[in-house]
Amino acid sequence: MLWRLPAPVRSLFASNFRSLSRSAAGPTRHADPLRILFCGSDEFSIASLRALHDASRHVPGLIEEIHVAHRPAKPTGRGLKVLREVPIAKTASSLSLPIHTFDTFTGWKPPFSYNLVIAVSFGLLVPPRILGLAKYGGLNVHPSFLPDLRGSAPVEHAILKRRSHTGVSVQTLDPHRFDEGVVLAQTASPGIQIRKDESAEGLEARLADVGAEMLVDVLKEGSFVPPLESRGWYSGPTDYAPKITKRDRFVDFKAMTMAQILAVQRALGDTWCILPNGDRLVMHQVVEQSNTVDTDGDVQSGLWHEKNGGELLFRSACGRVGAIVSSTYAGGKAGKGNAKVGKLLREQGKAQKLFG
CATH class of the missing domain: 3.10.25.10 (Formyl transferase, C-terminal domain)
Incomplete structure (x- = not known):
């Protein structure tokens, strides 16, 4: 499998594969330098944020600035006396990125001009008012073969339903419903094999790296620039992946x-x-x-x-x-x-x- 190859070989293979894919799909679409409002929370979203930050430093003209939005710390433990910080807060701070903290978009006024919203494991629906301010709308990284396993816990449900393979989809953000956007990129068939004894944490870490790389590729290729082309191929059985109780x-x-x-x-x-x-x-x-x-x-x-x-x-x-x-x-x-x-x-x- 590709991820088992040494890093230099894997990087060369992936680079050549993407070049061939772009040639087959047509010329790369051009966009203005991106000013991104990134909405995230957990380790899965952190992988995408780090990849975007790295691209902003090493891909000229792609990303101009990144602001990070996350939800506030939540009381936890006995008596709810301990505040648990959202993991992405520390990462955003370490990368010296501007941070915006809120628990609802209601009444929130963006303090900067952005042209793309990226929401990964955020937990809040980005409303039309916020998406409408972005020239290129919004993107989301979802760890499943959409439309299969729509919902907030796709990794856990992939294991619970004993799927043999899973993957990652990069989709546009729908202003009214979760996981209903246009799939701009999707892991190739048959996908990523779920190992026999693999935990959700381990699988999610692998999918996070795949999704982060896929997201940056979508930005490089300009797949998010209209007219949009759906590249979702999955047509097998579908299930919903609701919040774990x-x-x-x-x-x-x-x-x-x-x-x-x-x-x-x-x-x-x-x-x-x-x-x-x-x-x-x-x-x-x-x-x-x-x-x-x-x-x-x-x-x-x-x-x-x-x-x-x-x-x-x-x-x-x-x-x-x-x-x-x-x-x-x-x-x-x-x-x-x-x-x-x-x-x-x-x-x-x-x-x-x-x-x-």
């Missing part, structure tokens, strides 16, 4: 297969289940057991404490057995949940089922 992390051993359980962990991190007494057990890490486990034949699916090794095990709906490596019992010490559940099970009798 606490319910999405719930594991039902009796109803979910091992593949589903492991996919939830890879996509969302901590999972949870409900014990018979109504308490919640947060599971920080679960793994599939490769060895044979003696359950005395009385556990069809559910959670139990293995009598020999002292492990907290579960059998999924498909019959495969896994182990809970680390957990936290509701109201207990972090990471000490296995000992608590084991004690409860021992009080009820070894190898006694908790579910079903």
Whole structure:
């Protein structure tokens, strides 16, 4: 795969490939030097911001200035006493870029003249009033094959739905709806393979680099200059990728297969289940057991404490057995949940089922 090649070889290959692509697509369209209002938040958007800043320094005449807009710090932790800064704020400051902080576009008046809006993982719809001030409208980098996985959590849902491949799309910003713009660039078929044990964090980091490079290519080629040409090729099955909720992390051993359980962990991190007494057990890490486990034949699916090794095990709906490596019992010490559940099970009798 391209990303496995040494960096110099990868760069040369990509450069030659883009040159051929531009020749096939026609001449590069020219635009005025870009004055960009960049709206972002997280690590995914930071990759695009860094790529734009680098292009402003090394591609003559492409980018004149970049201003960064982000949402304010949010209260977090117990009692909501700790303010969590938006990650992009530190990056924008380190790059000495002008920063604008607000939580709504209502009443906000842009303090500078821009001709392009770029919103990446921003979380707010850029309204017509703001887009209308930009000669070239707006662009967005989205980590999926649009129109598949429209929504705020495409990376997580790609793993949850056990997609084999995914990709990145650069689209125009629609003034009224998220992810409804014209796709100006899209990862070539079959896309980027999702690795077997890859987490959402790892996949997102890979897609962020791809998207950042693709965004700069769109600017260099002038694909955002009218008349716009759709270059989206994906026509397969489509699903929506809504915001992740606490319910999405719930594991039902009796109803979910091992593949589903492991996919939830890879996509969302901590999972949870409900014990018979109504308490919640947060599971920080679960793994599939490769060895044979003696359950005395009385556990069809559910959670139990293995009598020999002292492990907290579960059998999924498909019959495969896994182990809970680390957990936290509701109201207990972090990471000490296995000992608590084991004690409860021992009080009820070894190898006694908790579910079903």
